[in-house]
Amino acid sequence: MAQNMTQYQGSSNYIVSDELRNSVNIAIALGKPLLIKGEPGTGKTMLALSIAEALQKRILIWNIKSTTKAQEGLYIYDTVQRLYDSQFKDHDVADIKQYIRTGKMGEAFQSSDQVVLLIDEIDKADLEFPNDLLWELDQMSYYIPETKETITAISRPIVIVTSNAEKELPDAFLRRCIFHYIAFPDAEEMNKIIKVHHPDLDKRLLEQAMETFYMLRNIPNMQKKPSTSELIDWLQALVVGGISPNKIKQDLPFLGVLLKKNEDLDILLNQVHNKTQTKAQSRSYWNR
Amino acid sequence: MFTEFFYYLRNFGVPVSINEWQSLMEALEMDMAGSSLTGFYFLCRALLVKTEAHYDRFDLAFANYLGDLESPEGLPDKIWEWLNKELPPQEVSEAMRNNHQQLDIEEMKKMLEERLGEQNEEHHGGNRWVGTGGTSPFGHSGYHPGGIRIGGNTRNLSAVKVAGMRRFQEFRTDETLGVRQFQLALRKLRQFTTRLDGAKEEVDVDATIDKTCQNAGRLELVWERPRVNSMKVLLLMDAGGSMLSYSRLCNQLFTAVNKSNHFKDLKIFYFHNCIYDRLYHDPSCSGNDYTDTEYILRTCDSDYRVIIVGDASMGPAELMRAGGIIDWYLHNEQPGIDWLERIRHHFEYSIWLNPVPAKYWEWVEGAYTIKTIGQVFPMEELTVEGLERGIAKLKSRTAVGEGSKVAKR
Structure with a gap:
């Protein structure tokens, strides 16, 4: 397992400290999300971009806002579209699948190649937000009741979570993460x-x-x-x-x-x- | 493996769980530590410590645990070894030699050995000891031409030393209360209603079915407004000198209230010791940056929930007399207690949160005013439990009757 591990070494436009590089590699190897905290402007978001560039992987960015719900990252079931479509006969309404819109996290799970998933500024969201993602981040799978489908990650994405420490994150969430605090550079x-x-x-x-x-x-x-x-x-x-x-x-x-x-x-x-x-x-x- | 370290960490106050420990074991099996002590240090920290506030405790625990393992001679040996490597002759340039009287390397080694013998703790700044900053010839981030740099970027450095530097000391917080706990308590302060204005963006399933049926099966969607919190909060904070010692606690509450975006409206004002005819917009409580208390009483509906935070400790005159205001250039026509009673009567729900622990209320310096104000407002101590009790009082009407009864006596 350790042999085929991808190693992040930093990229040309991003200076990474040894400590941070270690943390990234630990997170990649263990398949756990990496939680990055630090003062604003210390390059938390840049890190994910740099990892994607260095490892030549696709990056998916899920920007969190105060109104973002955990569900949206997985999928959205567009009931209204389906109801409207049922009025006309041009779509097969029985096929629920076409009304399931995949969110960023769902996209990352379904991608056949490993991707880098950046969950940016998780602390902006509601207090319960991180708790709602515990299972999905742990098991890297989720269930869609509407289609009775379970989506499991084809290859576990590299998950980078950033936080500005605006809100404290729940312990249960923290326990599942690798944590790194970007100290201010000397x-x-x-x-x-x-x-x-x-x-x-x-x-x-x-x-x-x-x-x-x-x-x-x-x-x-x-x-x-x-x-x-x-x-x-x-x-x-x-x-x-x-x-x-x-x-x-x-x-x-x-x-x-x-x-x-x-x-x-x-x-x-x-x-x-x-x-x-x-x-x-x-x-x-x-x-x- | 290293099970003892697990208990070291817990003893030093790093809350490590079994899950995290197992991840560490897994990582060690995968050889993530790279068979080096430094690698082990960073691996442990990344996996076991989840907030920068605990980095310092972790450093302490690590240094203590490994300090026991490493023989005392081990450290100087490492530094010897590294000294020879990391100070190539060209680093001491001609100019530096001319500008500063340069110690030669043998002498310096000897001095360092002596220092290490004498020194038994870390030093930062200063000009003698091994440490960071300062102008000692030994250490790093300091200034001494041609001195010996210890620590910093080198990788030959023992992890024990890195841990010993305790770079994250300033992040240390020994608080049991967190902003999050306050926030969770504040969440209970809500009252849902759909009778507010705002965009209708949720499908009302029942109404949609009814309408569609009436429409002979042609779909007609009915939207409704999402339920929102109608709670309005007025936060009044004491920013007086005696509150300084509680500023951290008050800051946390303030942050929590400020971050709670579920209130319909949140107004924050400051006062100095007691409330008189002016409420200030910023904690310095000076100048013209204020709103008349009268104006607030007139414009704010009585359904604002009032939370007053203050130690309620002041001279009796400040509370009871006209002109008792502490700022010498101001004058108050009405004594503070009148203003407090007016606030209490105008707003249906109000509480006073006191950062002074309740068990001291009887004999602390301002015991008299604490007691008097406690008869006007229901007073709770500023802890998570106190806030929870207070919020219960902000929601139930019984508290109002009780409070005003006492006040009227």
């Missing part, structure tokens, strides 16, 4: 990640931007700390805006890209204000 890892996205960046600009970025992240009481994806956007903005590297730390240009909350901006300005009180007097926006 400066060294961050350099690697940035290299992937901005291969030829001015070294000095990068240095200054990184220093400022980690300075911002280390300010206590920030409500929404800037994350990787925001840093990448910010660098893009700095390059496009043609900002001189020497001015980054001083002027903090395009702050809106990094900080998304008014409160955070206030905290930052307060902090900067306190530190450089004498210097800052001339700057109008610091004299709030």
Whole structure:
């Protein structure tokens, strides 16, 4: 069993830490869903895309919204269409199968090749949502009462579940998952990640931007700390805006890209204000 | 295999179940650990730990379990071995030599050996010990030109050391109450009705059959509105200084209430110690960012469920006297207790949740005001059980009679 195992090694556009790679491979080998948690913008969704690319598998994305029901992922029985069709004779209404619409999860089960199934942001859904999927994720099969059919996965899909920790997930669900928390990358890892996205960046600009970025992240009481994806956007903005590297730390240009909350901006300005009180007097926006 | 480790984990508070343990055994048989201690560490963590809050406990348990196994000389040996490998001569460049007086490698090894002998716990920051950050020559993520990097990206590092770093300490939460439990309790606060406006999107089977029959068998679909919760909630939270020590608990309740999207309407206001003529929109309770309490009493229907969260502990004057308000630049014409009674009488259902455990209510600093407010509002402690009891009171009318009777005395 261990021999024919597919091994995920990361892909060209996604930097994966050893720990995360291990977790992915464990999940693939054991055929259990992999639950990925972490700060927003640490690349949880990207991971699934990267796995699909690296292992050359089809990816199915099931985006969860607050109204999503577990059933929808498996199948939807279109009663109304069937009733309407019964009025006219152009469809064989006795054939219920044609009114069963397969959901993303059902599609993943029925695919003859192994696919990567991404259940994105599971915490957005109703509290009971994960509980409703326990059996299906465990056994990788489900029953359709309307057609008296049992659908069993032809080859167990690689299931990646992401969560932003907006809601706690039930224990029973957690027990069935492999869990990995994507820690925020340190400066060294961050350099690697940035290299992937901005291969030829001015070294000095990068240095200054990184220093400022980690300075911002280390300010206590920030409500929404800037994350990787925001840093990448910010660098893009700095390059496009043609900002001189020497001015980054001083002027903090395009702050809106990094900080998304008014409160955070206030905290930052307060902090900067306190530190450089004498210097800052001339700057109008610091004299709030 | 490793059964002892299972109990280590449970003793350190990582809730491992038999199922998960069996998965681990299965994975070990498949050689997922790659016969290395580090592999074993990550394998165990991925399979057995289900929240980042427990990573730290896991690290502790792992270090303790394997710390017993590994001989004390083992660790320095590993570092020796690795030192020779990972510090190639070209890493210490000419410039660095010139800029800093450089210790030579033999000296450094000796120093490290001494340090390891003396050091018996982890250190982060500082300039001497082996640890992360800081400017010690030993450790990683720090700054010391040509120093010895320990940990970080290397794979030769013993897993015990990785565990010993306890990188996930800050995620540790020793709470028995979770947001989820609060949320589940809040779920009970609902009252279903279909008499609301909204899209009709569910097929009413009975009505459809009737209509179709009347239509001589030609299909006519009848739609109805889905049942929705008609519960409206007004949450008033004390953001005063004395509440600071309960901020974590209150945050959890707040998150739970906020995430409960099953309420028809949710209004949240803040107050400082006691409610007077202003209710604030944010916890800082300052400036002009407020709504008049009078206005809320006028505009909110009496069927709003009122949940007040506060420690109810204040100076008696703050509650009983006109002008007793704690903010010196504000003045209140009516004493706080009047406002509380007006709220109690206007809304049919209301409760007071107190983060102070009930067993301290009698002798805590604000015992007098706790007692007085407790006579106006049904007071429950802010725990999952307390919230459940409170919600029961928010649903039954008897609680109202009882509360106002006491209040009127």
